[in-house]
Amino acid sequence: LDPGGRLGVHLPDGGVIGTQHAPPGALERAGRERETFALDTADGWVHLQPVILAQDRVAVVESFVPRSALNRGVTLSWVVMSLLAVGLVAGSVLVADRLGARVVRSSRSLSRASNALGEGDLEIRVEPAGPPELKEAGRAFNSMADRVVQLLAMERELVADLSHRLRTPLTALRLEAERMAAAPGAERLGAAVTQLETELDSIISAARSPLAVSSLGGAADRARAPDGAPAAAAGPAGDDRNGRCEVSEVVGARVEFWAVLAAQQDRRCTLWVSAEPTTVTLPYDDLAAVVDALIGNVFQHTEQGTAFGVRVERTAQSVVLTVDDAGPGIADPDLAMARGVSVGGS
Structure with a gap:
């Protein structure tokens, strides 16, 4: 049936076609019980398949796998x-x-x-x-x-x-x-x-x-x-937090602040700012302190009812802040601007 001798057919009359590897007892059991089963032998693995023929006869087909083939490629x-x-x-x-x-x-x-x-x-x-x-x-x-x-x-x-x-x-x-x-x-x-x-x-x-x-x-x-x-x-508005600010915005905010006290003292307060950009390299707080000091001097050194004005102008290379008041002024500006003389020789 095959060159390797692995198949065999056991006829009802006891004849064998091919090669027999299964024990006779196993063949009789397969024919008698008409059930498929497999068993392990010393040479390998045998599979028995009963086939029912005419007149209730039974042939058994045997398939054999050598032990060497069972273990081939497993490792x-x-x-x-x-x-x-x-x-x-x-x-x-x-x-x-x-x-x-x-x-x-x-x-x-x-x-x-x-x-x-x-x-x-x-x-x-x-x-x-x-x-x-x-x-x-x-x-x-x-x-x-x-x-x-x-x-x-x-x-x-x-x-x-x-x-x-x-x-x-x-x-x-x-x-x-x-x-x-x-x-x-x-x-x-x-x-x-x-x-x-x-x-x-x-x-x-x-x-x-x-x-x-x-x-x-x-x-x-x-x-x-x-x-x-x-x-x-x-x-604060007008401050870019990089040491720069808009003079117009800072001055406007401080004048608005001081305008409350000016109204209480019947002081006319005017503000004029340039429409051009007035950015300077000065922090907001420093410029606000300057404006507060200048306007504070007006309130401190002039009578109530004295008007004052604040002006912000843009020139070619600078921004000019001017604080004017309607007070009597300084009698001798040169003397006021002169440095004092120390008797200690300093």
């Missing part, structure tokens, strides 16, 4: 499957390690940023990375930090604005103290007003100084916009 298959299993496990471990490392790095970065923010570093931000949940947490942290910077800047600006508003009653108090020059304690009252003005200047300067970025000090006056891009922190 190689086991090696291949083992290597494949090891490769899959190693690849899984590597992928899990990389994914875990991303999560750990993102978590550590968020933890470091949270600790730094808690210690006062208002510039700290995180780069959202890792799984979607950690990315969302990073974006939420940046938004929170931006909001903290904005709220702190608004609070400090409010303190500075309130301190500026105290200048009006303080100036009025100084005027009253000067009227009481002959009264007992007038000198002490004037010294107290001067000290209070100094304290107000310190409060304004501290409130508008850049926000601290650490527990030991430092500066960080910039925040970030919600999309993560750098942006200036909240600050």
